[in-house]
Amino acid sequence: AQSVSQHNHHVILSEAASLELGCNYSYGGTVNLFWYVQYPGQHLQLLLKYFSGDPLVKGIKGFEAEFIKSKFSFNLRKPSVQWSDTAEYFCAVNALGNTGFQKLVFGTGTRLLVSP
Amino acid sequence: GAVVSQHPSRVICKSGTSVKIECRSLDFQATTMFWYRQFPKKSLMLMATSNEGSKATYEQGVEKDKFLINHASLTLSTLTVTSAHPEDSSFYICSARAGFGADTQYFGPGTRLTVL
Numbered sequence: 395a396q397s398v399s400q401h402n403h404h405v406i407l408s409e410a411a412s413l414e415l416g417c418n419y420s421y422g423g424t425v426n427l428f429w430y431v432q433y434p435g436q437h438l439q440l441l442l443k444y445f446s447g448d449p450l451v452k453g454i455k456g457f458e459a460e461f462i463k464s465k466f467s468f469n470l471r472k473p474s475v476q477w478s479d480t481a482e483y484f485c486a487v488n489a490l491g492n493t494g495f496q497k498l499v500f501g502t503g504t505r506l507l508v509s510p
Numbered sequence: 511g512a513v514v515s516q517h518p519s520r521v522i523c524k525s526g527t528s529v530k531i532e533c534r535s536l537d538f539q540a541t542t543m544f545w546y547r548q549f550p551k552k553s554l555m556l557m558a559t560s561n562e563g564s565k566a567t568y569e570q571g572v573e574k575d576k577f578l579i580n581h582a583s584l585t586l587s588t589l590t591v592t593s594a595h596p597e598d599s600s601f602y603i604c605s606a607r608a609g610f611g612a613d614t615q616y617f618g619p620g621t622r623l624t625v626l
Contacts, residue, residue, distance in 0.1 A: 430617070437514075438554075438603070438617035484553065497544070497569075498605075498615060500553040 396421040396489040400501035407475055407508050415470040415504050417459075417485035426488040427468040428498070429459055433481045441483075444468065455479070477510045513537055514606050516618035523594055524626055531589045531621045533604030539584035540606035544615060545577070548601040560587055594625040 401416040419425065429441040442453025449461040459470045468485060485501040513536040523529050533543060542561050546554040558579050560566035566579035576598075578590040587606075591598055601622050605615040 428614070437619040438605075440614055440616075443614060497556050497559060498554075499556075502553045 396487060396499045398485050398487055398499050398501035400483075400485055400504050402504045403502065405504055405506045407506070409477055409508055409510055410474050411508075413470070413472040413475045413479070413506070415483055415485075415506070417468045417470065417501060418466050419468065419485075419487045419499075420466065421487055421489045421499075423489065427459075427461060428486040428488070429453065429457070429468075429470050430484045430486060430500075431481045432484065432503075438484065441470070475506075475508050477508050479506060480508045481506060512608075512614075512616040514540075514604065514616050514618040516604055516621050518621060519619060520622045520624075522624045522626065525595055526593055528590055528592045529594055529623060531591075531602055531604075531623075533587045533589070533606070533618050535585045535606040535608075535616070538606075538608050540587075540608060541584065542607045543581055543587040544605045544607070545579060545587075545589050546603045546605065548603055548620070554603060557589075591623065594623070596625045599623055599625045 397420045399418045427444045430438045431441050432438050441457050442451050444451045444461045452458045457472050461468050482503045482505050484503045486498045515534045517532045545557045548554045556569050557572045558566045558568045560579050560581035562581050562584050568574045581587040601620050603620040605617045607613050607615045
């Protein structure tokens with residue numbers, strides 16, 4: 395079965411520090427990869443996505459992620475975080491489910507706290 | 511664009527009653543809608559996928575008679591939790607997708623269900 399692992403459950407950083415959140419997936423077929431963010435009290439929002447092409451994907455708010463096929467990874471990065479980046483981050487892979495439909499499989503999430 | 515709403519945002523009900531949650535795509539037509547359940551400190555778990563005009567497809571382990579899904583139009587899907595019990599208390603989130611395959615899902619703000 396497809397699965398997504400996010401190794402860091404909680405990350406605490408100071409403002410201006412660099413961020414890298416790990417994401418590894420388990421799926422043998424063609425994948426589409428996503429990072430979603432959930433700010434406190436808000437709904438899930440798409441940060442960025444990878445479907446094909448350049449494996450380095452740039453998203454909103456200065457985030458980027460790199461798809462490394464050989465490592466089954468799609469790590470999220472930001473060179474300098476801000477207090478407003480405090481949120482929970484979810485990695486997800488779009489894969490063919492056992493129902494025959496495409497479905498998103500989510501990681502367990504990483505809670506990021508940025509201290510001012 | 512791509513806004514998804516859910517109603518109600520919060521509901522408290524007595525054990526044994528049924529609760530209906532609505533999910534609407536406000537500015538696009540959703541060929542497919544998804545219902546997820548999010549447990550505290552855990553990831554989103556897909557419950558079912560529904561395509562407009564057809565029966566929902568449920569994930570393994572999800573009781574279709576307990577969680578009734580109706581996707582009667584391209585902008586509305588409903589989830590009815592029948593004969594709710596305290597163990598059904600959770601955060602229910604819907605998402606909507608405009609196209610098939612790898613198109614992005616847009617998420618609603620979620621509904622917090624508490625069953626007393």
